[in-house]
Amino acid sequence: MKLHLLSAVIAASSFVGTSSAISILMGNDDGFGSAQIREFYRLLKASGHQVLIVAPADNESGQGGRSVFTNNKTLAVNSEYNLVPAGAPSLGRDPIDPDIWYYNGTPAACTYVALDHVIPLYYGNRSIDLYVGGPNFGTNLGNFLYTLAGTMGGTYAAIGRNVPGVAFSGGNSEQRSYTWINKTTASGLPDPATIQAQLATTLVNQLVNATQPHKRIMPLGYGLNVNTPFITSLTNDSCVNPPFIQTRMGGGGTTDLAVYNATTGLFHYENLITDGNNICINGNCALPGETPIVDNGCFASVSVFTIDYDAPLGPAQHGIRTALQPLVAYENPAAKMMLKERKRLRDILSVRPEYEVNE
Incomplete structure (x- = not known):
């Protein structure tokens, strides 16, 4: 009974009634065929929103805000999960859904291709009310990942083009296709990809409901970095409905440490916490850091950021x-x-x- 009730609550939370439908552009860095972006797309449309995906043809994780456009008119190899064959155009529609587009470029490049080519030529240059990235396979926590995550890079690109943006990342890091989403699990709950998408949809609907009709969802230059924990629904119900906590990016965040292996002669990275990566210079220093919130329990973090890097007062x-x-x-x-x-x-x-x- 507990599992059935919990499943019903989680499912219902995604379909919070919206005061008005909005126009949404979606992207990510895991690719247009990833399980989590497709579930997010499905649930946003079920909430009544007008949704368009323009995402990389393949996995472009770790590209940050790099805007790299392909030099080839066609795909040199099959797209991820063999959804589109080699030789197809480097920009094209998903074979099944015409509102899902792939482009053979980085996440930021996909944002620009969407805004400057796909939407003007194929969608009557319709306005976009919100950009959403992800949910990413794996979290993007702290200042260090802010500059490295492709999920954040695609979002940041949209915000720079006057479109409010939210970057979503989830603790389930398995890379898999939308064609492999479990209808049932050992716990009796939805697939983790579905729950990650439900959490993201709930937050989007919260923003929409809190915004007056025909008003911007967020001020110019503002965005959100949202991280949700590892969802356990494949095996149990210990973490399936994490509460959202307001956070700041810094505070307990990690950077990289280069570790040398004398046997192999190679380097690998390990996580390192430093004062320089976590000092609170701007914003509300009383807020908890997003890294310890997500890493140390079943909680989701929501950090407000701006694209203004200018030196602060003080x-x-x-x-x-x-x-x-x-x-x-x-x-x-x-x-x-x-x-x-x-x-x-x-x-x-x-x-x-x-x-x-x-x-």
């Missing part, structure tokens, strides 16, 4: 700026000249103060 940056002077001037000469010219024109035209433009 004494640390002031000391750096002071050290750069007088070689590097602490002012903007062009802006200073512009303000002086504005003042000169106002004096000439005798513009009254109440009509002045705020500077």
